[in-house]
Amino acid sequence: MFDFISDYDDPTLLGAFWVTVQLTVFSGIGSLVWGTLLAAMRVSPVPLMRWFGTAYVNIVRNIPLTVIIVFTSLGLADIFGVTMGARDDFELQGFRLAVLGLIAYTAAFVCEALRSGINTVPVGQAEAARAIGLNFTQVLTLIVLPQAFRAVIGPLANVLIALTKNTTVAAAIGVAEAALLMKEMIENEAQTLLIGAVFAFGFVVLTLPTGLILGWLSKRLAVKR
Amino acid sequence: MTSVLYDAPGPRAKRRNVIFSVVFVAALLLLLWWVYRTMDDKGQLEWALWKPFTQAEAWTTYLLPGLGDTLKAAALSMVIALPLGAVLGIARMSDHRWVRVPAGAVVEIFRAIPVLLLMLFANEFFARSTDVTSEDRPLYAVVTGLVLYNASVLAEVVRAGILSLPRGQTEAAQAIGLRKSQTMSSILLPQAVTAMLPAIVSQLVVIVKDTALGGVMLGFTELLNSRGTLAANYANVIPSFIVVAVIFIVLNFILTSFASWLEARLRRSKRSTGAVLGAEDVDDLNAAEVGGPHKAGGGAV
Numbered sequence: 001m002f003d004f005i006s007d008y009d010d011p012t013l014l015g016a017f018w019v020t021v022q023l024t025v026f027s028g029i030g031s032l033v034w035g036t037l038l039a040a041m042r043v044s045p046v047p048l049m050r051w052f053g054t055a056y057v058n059i060v061r062n063i064p065l066t067v068i069i070v071f072t073s074l075g076l077a078d079i080f081g082v083t084m085g086a087r088d089d090f091e092l093q094g095f096r097l098a099v100l101g102l103i104a105y106t107a108a109f110v111c112e113a114l115r116s117g118i119n120t121v122p123v124g125q126a127e128a129a130r131a132i133g134l135n136f137t138q139v140l141t142l143i144v145l146p147q148a149f150r151a152v153i154g155p156l157a158n159v160l161i162a163l164t165k166n167t168t169v170a171a172a173i174g175v176a177e178a179a180l181l182m183k184e185m186i187e188n189e190a191q192t193l194l195i196g197a198v199f200a201f202g203f204v205v206l207t208l209p210t211g212l213i214l215g216w217l218s219k220r221l222a223v224k225r
Numbered sequence: 226m227t228s229v230l231y232d233a234p235g236p237r238a239k240r241r242n243v244i245f246s247v248v249f250v251a252a253l254l255l256l257l258w259w260v261y262r263t264m265d266d267k268g269q270l271e272w273a274l275w276k277p278f279t280q281a282e283a284w285t286t287y288l289l290p291g292l293g294d295t296l297k298a299a300a301l302s303m304v305i306a307l308p309l310g311a312v313l314g315i316a317r318m319s320d321h322r323w324v325r326v327p328a329g330a331v332v333e334i335f336r337a338i339p340v341l342l343l344m345l346f347a348n349e350f351f352a353r354s355t356d357v358t359s360e361d362r363p364l365y366a367v368v369t370g371l372v373l374y375n376a377s378v379l380a381e382v383v384r385a386g387i388l389s390l391p392r393g394q395t396e397a398a399q400a401i402g403l404r405k406s407q408t409m410s411s412i413l414l415p416q417a418v419t420a421m422l423p424a425i426v427s428q429l430v431v432i433v434k435d436t437a438l439g440g441v442m443l444g445f446t447e448l449l450n451s452r453g454t455l456a457a458n459y460a461n462v463i464p465s466f467i468v469v470a471v472i473f474i475v476l477n478f479i480l481t482s483f484a485s486w487l488e489a490r491l492r493r494s495k496r497s498t499g500a501v502l503g504a505e506d507v508d509d510l511n512a513a514e515v516g517g518p519h520k521a522g523g524g525a526v
Contacts, residue, residue: 043230044245045230045231045234045238045242046242046245046246046249047242047246048245048246048249048250049245049246049249052249052253058478059474061477062430062434062473062474062476062477062478062481063434063470063473063474064433064434064435064436064437064438064449064473065434065437066434066437066438066440066441066449067437067449067466067469067470067473070441070449071466071470074462074466075462075463075466078462079263079264079267079269079462079463080260080263080267081263118230126230130231130232136230136231139230139231140230144230165337165338165339165340166339168339168341168342169341169438171341171442172438172441172442178342179339179341179342179345179442182342182345182346183345183442186345186346186349187349192346192349192350192353196342196346199342200334200337200338200342203337203338203339203342204334204337204338207337208337
């Protein structure tokens with residue numbers, strides 16, 4: 001009944017899901033860094049940076065991820081020559097471009113989550129920090145962001161789960177991850193329903209623990225006020 | 226301007242801000258200059274590539290039909306998903322375990338599966354088990370995928386909307402002797418729908434964006450797909466991407482602005498119960514988080 005799984009060895013079922021996990025991890029780390037920078041810009045005292053952060057978030061959030069991912073391949077790679085250090089290895093190039101696209105898109109949502117976290121920090125905290133003579137960078141990195149991060153673990157978990165599901169869009173530029181393998185399998189094999197169930201189960205396995213663990217963590221680490 | 230993080234700037238802070246601004250603008254200009262140079266080198270700035278967008282032909286042949294298909298799929302999905310979501314959401318709050326548990330399972334499972342998988346599956350299912358013509362199949366598959374996903378998200382919106390109503394509404398309805406179904410249909414649901422309206426409008430943005438998946442993976446002739454045909458004809462890859470992105474941004478920006486206008490209006494109005502579900506609540510719901518949505522800073526009560 002499940003022998004269709006062993007017929008595919010490039011990639012195997014587990015191999016394809018491993019690529020999905022890798023896409024999620026690399027894009028997750030990248031968008032956390034870029035999203036934090038964007039959030040810092042959006043709350044910074046420099047009006048131009050605030051303006052840039054706002055514009056970035058509003059523009060990127062309203063473009064479909066599919067358009068962004070397809071653009072990294074047809075636009076960035078083919079026209080601008082951005083090959084992410086993998087000019088000859090087409091597979092690696094696709095993977096890295098997909099990560100780039102996912103970071104650009106997900107960072108906008110990370111930024112919004114963090115900004116809402118910054119808003120939960122009471123004004124008194126920052127006032128007290130300024131009163132003992134800390135400057136903007138110190139207030140942000142020592143007082144506000146640590147509390148904001150603990151408040152937004154829940155929302156960030158949601159962003160991470162959405163990212164896990166969004167990695168399937170990388171199939172649009174031929175990255176050999178779960179969605180692409182499912183498309184291939186489902187077209188060649190007779191057991192449409194079974195294959196669909198196997199891949200659906202795979203994603204439930206990936207997203208369920210993330211939600212449970214980070215949900216538990218967010219309650220555990222919440223700042224008691 | 227003051228905020229949580231900094232005071233009104235003094236002379237030193239003002240000077241520092243100017244320096245930061247200059248450095249930031251310089252970095253931004255450097256990036257833009259690189260983009261401009263590369264585009265110029267590759268001949269993407271030539272007027273011939275942009276000219277089609279000033280003439281009717283590119284719009285009537287490619288972009289408008291593509292936009293039409295995008296809107297058609299989005300509208301169909303919304304119209305079908307909304308009642309389905311309402312039924313699922315209400316079923317999930319049922320007093321009967323045998324109704325509540327299956328409805329909950331359906332909602333949680335379809336929220337956890339990527340929309341693309343649902344679309345691919347629906348496409349193959351229609352090809353094998355039904356006699357939908359291959360011409361109509363992409364639209365059917367896209368709508369099916371979007372309906373399955375968004376109905377379960379909307380089910381959570383409906384549930385959150387009903388739960389956000391003050392308890393007194395149910396209690397008063399019971400006090401005047403309404404049955405459970407009467408309480409739901411004439412007291413709770415109408416108020417919940419009002420509270421949900423902004424969330425529903427912003428869910429439309431998610432649907433509009435997801436139609437693009439059908440264009441790349443199933444050959445559905447929506448906006449991103451017609452961009453490909455257009456670029457094949459005029460060889461204007463970058464201009465066509467820019468124009469299509471701008472159309473999506475404008476369209477979704479209108480929807481987002483409408484949702485927040487609606488939210489502000491509903492919050493102001495005196496007749497409502499004061500329960501409003503905003504756009505941010507939907508962002509939480511879209512993540513398929515298990516065990517109910519988290520609010521930003523929800524732990525810090």
